[in-house]
Structures are given as structure tokens and as C-alpha cells.
Amino acid sequence: MTTVSALPQRIEGDVGSMAWWSGQFTRVQDRLEDLRDAVARASTVSGAGESVRAVRDDAERLLTTIDVDIGEAALLAIVLQDYADAHERHAQRANALVEDIEMAEADWMQRSEDAADAAGVALVVAGAGVGLFTDLAQNAATEATQARDLSWQHLSALRSEYERHFTNWDAAYDEALAALAGGASASLTPEARAVFERLLGADDSAEVLALWNAHPELHDELLDARPDLLGNLDGIPYIDRSAANESVLRALYDSDLEEPLRSEVDALYSEVVFNDARLISFDASGSEQATAALWYGEFDAHRISVLVPGMNSNVAGIGEWGVSAGDINGAVPDSATIVWFGYDSPSVLEEPGMHRAEDGAAAFTGFLNGLDELAPSAELNVVAHSYGSTMSALAIGSQPDGLGVDRFITVGSAGLPNDEAILDNLQSSSAPAIFATMADGDVWAPIGQLTAFGHNTSPTQLDGVTVFDSDGGVTSAGDVLIATPGHAAHEGANSLWWDADDAPGGYLLDGSESFYNVQQIIATGAPGTEAGGEGSAPDWSPYYSGGYYPYGSGW
Structure with missing residues (x-):
């Protein structure tokens, strides 16, 4: 046939x-x-x-x-x-x-x-x-x-x-x-220069890894000569990439920098020096904003999770994501977590479109392929907030096997791509298990879906998706979990009717029902609370009345 x-x-x-x-x-x-x-x-x-x-x-x-x-x-x-x-x-x-x-x-x-x-x-x-x-x-x-x-x-x-x-x-x-x-590479020896050119011209991360492993005697020379390039080449082991990127970061940290790069470099330096994070990718000037990825935990962990931010995110705010990474590792045995700020996130005006998602998905695809190549036996989870789920879905859905991802968890999704081939791949028999939550008081994610050009699909519309709660609950041990009142990933509410100073935290704040369920999904493959179960709070919206919600339960 x-x-x-x-x-x-x-x-x-x-x-x-x-x-x-x-x-x-x-x-x-x-x-x-x-x-x-x-x-x-x-x-x-x-x-x-x-x-x-x-x-x-x-x-x-x-x-x-x-x-x-x-x-x-x-x-x-x-x-x-x-x-x-x-x-x-x-x-x-x-x-x-x-x-x-x-x-x-x-x-x-x-x-x-x-x-x-x-x-x-x-x-x-x-x-x-x-x-x-x-x-x-x-x-x-x-x-x-x-x-x-x-x-x-x-x-x-x-x-x-x-x-x-x-x-x-x-x-x-x-x-x-x-x-x-x-x-x-004029300063390289002829042998190192030949390998360097082959590394840059390699077709995929598997070829990069094979070349790298075949020439251990050249590693130091190559990394010393071009840490900026090799520190971001998918397929090179992360221990080598992080050493290269951290040398670039330290040189920048000691330089006179203007904003916003000064704040971005300071935030990364703080995570590397004080929180034992490893800088596995870093590009200070090649994009419209600095891009980076930080690894928290051991490189040989059995469970690896990737946290992906959404609209208006930038490296200067990476610290609160590092807290979430540490909280996941503390709750999930044998776990490592990556915070991936590897794309130019959209502004409010750009969010309805797919341009930022398409550019980001190209980078995220290469990153996931490299991660799968370097840790083929690890369980791989992607946890994406808001527009991060749009971009992540475009990458993960580009292949029926989901690029090696085992679980795709969306929180406050701004909508998945409408492309039928992407949606078919996300629902194929070899696709990752998909989980989704949308807080009742989150009005921005539904607005993002309703006003989008190309990403109007709610994750809850896909076959086989497991929907979990984020509106308050109780753990099996009797611990009370707080609700997520708006669209924020961490501190504040990002809500129409909550003052940020008074609001509980967002989807990925420790102690929230949403984040507890994310941790349990990573650890066990299933949410930790029952949908609508004990402790579930009413809608945060002042328009809530007898179960009515203006956007409907599908959001």
C-alpha cells in the first residue's frame, strides 16, 4: 500500500x-x-x-x-x-x-x-x-x-x-x-577544528553525541575555544554544557552591563551560585531576550521534569521557577527538574498569534530530542503554563511519539494549536499522557483561547485528557490545599477581582491544589486529589452563583 x-x-x-x-x-x-x-x-x-x-x-x-x-x-x-x-x-x-x-x-x-x-x-x-x-x-x-x-x-x-x-x-x-x-576557530589545532566543524554541521543530537564521545581528548580545547556555541549544542552532555555556559555567565557577571541584561545575568548567577542550579543553555544576545535553561538536581535522575513559562516571562524572573523546581524534587523521589526559558515569550499583543510559539517550538524540539538522547531511560514530563503550553504542544505534537515526553501537563493553558496534524499526534496511541487544569477564577486563559489566531483548542477537548482540580482540596493525609484564584504561575493572582498583595498563589506555588496534583502526576502518573472532592472551594469570581460560570466548565 x-x-x-x-x-x-x-x-x-x-x-x-x-x-x-x-x-x-x-x-x-x-x-x-x-x-x-x-x-x-x-x-x-x-x-x-x-x-x-x-x-x-x-x-x-x-x-x-x-x-x-x-x-x-x-x-x-x-x-x-x-x-x-x-x-x-x-x-x-x-x-x-x-x-x-x-x-x-x-x-x-x-x-x-x-x-x-x-x-x-x-x-x-x-x-x-x-x-x-x-x-x-x-x-x-x-x-x-x-x-x-x-x-x-x-x-x-x-x-x-x-x-x-x-x-x-x-x-x-x-x-x-x-x-x-x-x-x-583559528586558535584550534587542526584536529579540534575538524571535529568542531563536524559538530556544528551534525544533522541531529545523536550525531553530536557520537562525535563528542569519540574525541574526549579534545573536549577541553573545544570548550575553552567556543563555550558560547558548544554550551548550547543539543547532544553534548549537560555536565560539559553547564561548565561552558557558566564560564560565559561569570565573565558577563563581572562586566558592566545595561538593563535588561544586567537583571537577567544577576538572576541566573544567583541560581547557579546559591541554589546549585546548572546552566545547561544560555544565550545572552542571540534572541530578543536572553534565553537560558537551568537544571536542578542530579544529572542521572530517573524522573526529569521541564517547566515552561508563558506570556511576558523572562530570565530575570527565573528564581521563582527555581523554587518550584526544588519543590518538585523534594516531593518526587529520584527527580530532577529543568526550568526552560528557551524562547522569546510573547507580549500581550503577540499572545493571540502563533509566531512566538512557532519560533519557540523549533528550539524546544531540538532541546527535547537532545534530552531524550542523553537520558533515554528517564521518565520525561513537561509542565507548561499559559502560552508555554501552546508552544510546547506545537513541539511535542510535531511527532506521533511526542519527542520522548511521557506526560504533558498544562496549567492555565492559553490554548493548544488548531493544526489537525498536531492534534492527531497528541491523541495518537504513542502520544504522552496529557493532564490539564484551569482554575475557576482564571479568566485570562479562556480569553487567550477565545481571542487566539491558531490556538483556540482547550486541552480538555482532546481524547483521553485527565482534568485535575486547582480550586482547593485536601490530601489523603488530611492537609488542606489552597485554591488558585487567577492565572498566575506563582505569587499574586493575575485576576480581575483579587489584589495581588492579598491573593493566594498561582498554579505552581507549593501548597496549592494545582501544584500538589502536578507533583503527584510526576510521582505516580495520576492527580492526588479527587475532582470536586473534599475541600473544593467555590468559584473565585464574584459572578459565581449556584455553579454558574460565564465561560463554561470546558474551560
């Missing part, structure tokens, strides 16, 4: 932005060359005396280093422009084919069903022995089969064209990485 492969992926990239940066680096090169000429003149200035000699000495020292900077600026300008040209020639054409392929696949699937139905009718009519109708049914079956085959040929042609453009783009991408690696 003919089968169709997975839908082709869109290739991210902004040609205009790349061309702009290429122009900027060209201008930097020009300015540095002007500076070099001025310094060269200063190195030959006439005169005597200590001050003149000091000027000449300083100029000579600067001349020995400035050519390297000029070379790097020139290299970056050329590589970026060449890659922008290749992206325009191949990636954009590949992306333009994605929608055509989706439509052609839908047409082929429909015509395949039509052909199967027509063949069945022809078989039944032939068995009835009615000559005229037998011929008509057979002709209809033949025509349906021919239409199906033509549809398949059209789909195959589109896919072949896509693969050609994708292959050409992939080659250009590898060439760009190799060129950057060559320029960035």
Missing part, C-alpha cells in the same frame, strides 16, 4: 534581517579599516618623550589585533549575505510548496477513499451478477483508481521539488556553519 511521509517542515529565516546584518558588519569592517589607518599613522608619529613613545607603543599593540577583528567582520558579512541569498533561492521556495503539498495530500487521501469505496461497490455489484450495472461499477472503480494515481503523481512531484530545494538549503546552511566555524 502506498503511504505518505510526514508533512514537510517550514524553514525559518528572515532574508531581510540577514541582509541588514550583513550590511552592518560591512560597515563595521569599513570603520575598523579607517581606524587601522589612523592607528598606523599614530604608530609612526614623530617626536620624542615618554608620551609620544606611549602612543606609538599603544598603536603598535592595537595593530597586531585589529586585523583579526576586520577579518571576522568581513567573514560575517559575506557568510550572512551568501546564506541570505541561498535562503531566498531555496528555503523560501520550499516553504511556498508546503501548503501545496498539504492540499495535494488531502486530495490524494480523499481520492484514495473514493477509489476504495468504488472498488467495494464494483465487487458487490459483480457478485450480484447484474451485467449492465457490473460494467458501470467497474468503469467507475477504474476512473476512481486513475484519479487516485494521478493525484499521487502530483503529490510525489511536489514532494520531490520540495526535497530538492530543502537539500540545497541544507547544504548552504552547512556551508555557512563551516565558514563560521573556520573563522571562529
Whole structure:
């Protein structure tokens, strides 16, 4: 039987932005060359005396280093422009084919069903022995089969064209990485440089890990030369990545920084130094905001959980997420928890769209693949708040196996992607178990779902989802659990009718029913309290009356 492969992926990239940066680096090169000429003149200035000699000495020292900077600026300008040209020639054409392929696949699937139905009718009519109708049914079956085959040929042609453009783009991408690696690794020995280039050009985290493990004698040299790149390369063991990233962090911490980077670096430094967190990824300048991931616990833990924040989150607020990570590890045996601030979270105006989710999902997919490669036997949980669940679902649902995730827990979800392929994968037999909660007083998550362009699906609408409570309860030991009054993940309420100073905490605050259930799901695979059971509180909304809630129980 003919089968169709997975839908082709869109290739991210902004040609205009790349061309702009290429122009900027060209201008930097020009300015540095002007500076070099001025310094060269200063190195030959006439005169005597200590001050003149000091000027000449300083100029000579600067001349020995400035050519390297000029070379790097020139290299970056050329590589970026060449890659922008290749992206325009191949990636954009590949992306333009994605929608055509989706439509052609839908047409082929429909015509395949039509052909199967027509063949069945022809078989039944032939068995009835009615000559005229037998011929008509057979002709209809033949025509349906021919239409199906033509549809398949059209789909195959589109896919072949896509693969050609994708292959050409992939080659250009590898060439760009190799060129950057060559320029960035001039201080490496030839052996280390060759491995460095292969690491950057590897197709997946499995290939990265195999290369890394094959050359232990080069680890120190590679990490010392490019900690910024290797500290974020999925597939390299986290103990090595954290050492590289923490060296970059310490250098930044000792530098003069402007806001918001100063607050972001301070927050990460505090977690690493005072809370024994390990910095397994860190990019201070490559995104619109600093991105990072912190690991709490032992690297060989059997249960690994990933906490993903939502809208308006940034690294400066990572400390309260670190508290939640420690609380999970304290409640769950043999547990480690990752706080993943690895994407540019959306603003209020951006939240209805999918742009931030799509960019974040690309990074999160690579991260989860790398995590699964490094800890294949561990139980993997993703706990996502608000828009973090939108982004996480897009990544986890990109493959039927959920990228190795065992449990996907959403709290106050802003809505899952509407894409049918994503939703089908999230409900496949090999998908992770999905759990969801929405506090009665949380009005922002329903508004996020209602006003969204592309993520209107409530997790509770999916088959097999386990809904758990967050409105107050009692543990099996008789401990009273507080309710979540609004949309906040931690302190405050983020509610229309609660003052933040007076409100109980959010979904992931220790002592709340929501967070207790999250801990129990990670530890046992099931919530710890009964839905609507003992201690369940009434709706926080002032509009609550006799069980009425304006958004309905489905939210």
C-alpha cells in the first residue's frame, strides 16, 4: 500500500534581517579599516618623550589585533549575505510548496477513499451478477483508481521539488556553519577544528553525541575555544554544557552591563551560585531576550521534569521557577527538574498569534530530542503554563511519539494549536499522557483561547485528557490545599477581582491544589486529589452563583 511521509517542515529565516546584518558588519569592517589607518599613522608619529613613545607603543599593540577583528567582520558579512541569498533561492521556495503539498495530500487521501469505496461497490455489484450495472461499477472503480494515481503523481512531484530545494538549503546552511566555524576557530589545532566543524554541521543530537564521545581528548580545547556555541549544542552532555555556559555567565557577571541584561545575568548567577542550579543553555544576545535553561538536581535522575513559562516571562524572573523546581524534587523521589526559558515569550499583543510559539517550538524540539538522547531511560514530563503550553504542544505534537515526553501537563493553558496534524499526534496511541487544569477564577486563559489566531483548542477537548482540580482540596493525609484564584504561575493572582498583595498563589506555588496534583502526576502518573472532592472551594469570581460560570466548565 502506498503511504505518505510526514508533512514537510517550514524553514525559518528572515532574508531581510540577514541582509541588514550583513550590511552592518560591512560597515563595521569599513570603520575598523579607517581606524587601522589612523592607528598606523599614530604608530609612526614623530617626536620624542615618554608620551609620544606611549602612543606609538599603544598603536603598535592595537595593530597586531585589529586585523583579526576586520577579518571576522568581513567573514560575517559575506557568510550572512551568501546564506541570505541561498535562503531566498531555496528555503523560501520550499516553504511556498508546503501548503501545496498539504492540499495535494488531502486530495490524494480523499481520492484514495473514493477509489476504495468504488472498488467495494464494483465487487458487490459483480457478485450480484447484474451485467449492465457490473460494467458501470467497474468503469467507475477504474476512473476512481486513475484519479487516485494521478493525484499521487502530483503529490510525489511536489514532494520531490520540495526535497530538492530543502537539500540545497541544507547544504548552504552547512556551508555557512563551516565558514563560521573556520573563522571562529583559528586558535584550534587542526584536529579540534575538524571535529568542531563536524559538530556544528551534525544533522541531529545523536550525531553530536557520537562525535563528542569519540574525541574526549579534545573536549577541553573545544570548550575553552567556543563555550558560547558548544554550551548550547543539543547532544553534548549537560555536565560539559553547564561548565561552558557558566564560564560565559561569570565573565558577563563581572562586566558592566545595561538593563535588561544586567537583571537577567544577576538572576541566573544567583541560581547557579546559591541554589546549585546548572546552566545547561544560555544565550545572552542571540534572541530578543536572553534565553537560558537551568537544571536542578542530579544529572542521572530517573524522573526529569521541564517547566515552561508563558506570556511576558523572562530570565530575570527565573528564581521563582527555581523554587518550584526544588519543590518538585523534594516531593518526587529520584527527580530532577529543568526550568526552560528557551524562547522569546510573547507580549500581550503577540499572545493571540502563533509566531512566538512557532519560533519557540523549533528550539524546544531540538532541546527535547537532545534530552531524550542523553537520558533515554528517564521518565520525561513537561509542565507548561499559559502560552508555554501552546508552544510546547506545537513541539511535542510535531511527532506521533511526542519527542520522548511521557506526560504533558498544562496549567492555565492559553490554548493548544488548531493544526489537525498536531492534534492527531497528541491523541495518537504513542502520544504522552496529557493532564490539564484551569482554575475557576482564571479568566485570562479562556480569553487567550477565545481571542487566539491558531490556538483556540482547550486541552480538555482532546481524547483521553485527565482534568485535575486547582480550586482547593485536601490530601489523603488530611492537609488542606489552597485554591488558585487567577492565572498566575506563582505569587499574586493575575485576576480581575483579587489584589495581588492579598491573593493566594498561582498554579505552581507549593501548597496549592494545582501544584500538589502536578507533583503527584510526576510521582505516580495520576492527580492526588479527587475532582470536586473534599475541600473544593467555590468559584473565585464574584459572578459565581449556584455553579454558574460565564465561560463554561470546558474551560
